[in-house]
Amino acid sequence: MLAIVIPVSFAILGLAFLLTLARLVRGPSLPDRLVALDTLNINAIALIVVYGIKLRSTVFFEIALLIAVMGFLATVAFTKYLQRGDIIELN
């Protein structure tokens, strides 16, 4: 049963990736593209966890957690740059 469901799950997640990429290309404004990038991050976490189930390996958990942290930091830095024109303001 799992041998059927895992490829189906891969297909659904890949479709979600494609739709998000379409918004990333189309997105009329910069915040739209930022939302699409954030969604790509979260989709990548889901895909990596499913891949870990397929390979029966727990190594992928650390990679998923790293991608989650890095994606959040990237989103925060991008929004800060959009709002202020600078990320680390010294004065």
Place this chain on the structure above:
Amino acid sequence: MQTVIEALVCVLLLLGSAFTLVGAIGLLRLPDFYMRLHGPTKSTTLGVGGIVLASVVYFSTHDNYASLHELLIPAFLFLTAPISAHMLSKAGIQQRVFISSATRGRPPATGACASNEAARAAPHEGEPGRDA
């Protein structure tokens, strides 16, 4: 018993993938930036929660110990998704993105997020220098 657990893993995987797909469809199809923000911040995060729950059930039954450390991922995502949504909507307000007529509420006329024209048109009473 093994079949029941495998069925549970399958259902959780499919539910999580479906929620992720719904989030992506919402991101592509909704007409407005503020509506599009709903898709990834709610639906996709819940989808990752379902998929990680499937992984927890799978590895807990295969390795004979509770592999609960994977729950760190949805915990972190549930913490950070509202924060990033808040910052993204603030950036959208400041960039003055297109607002559909179906979207309820408008960006504030005064305060840190107000556009310059709106602040000049309706200056706030208690803040001198805001309309200068």
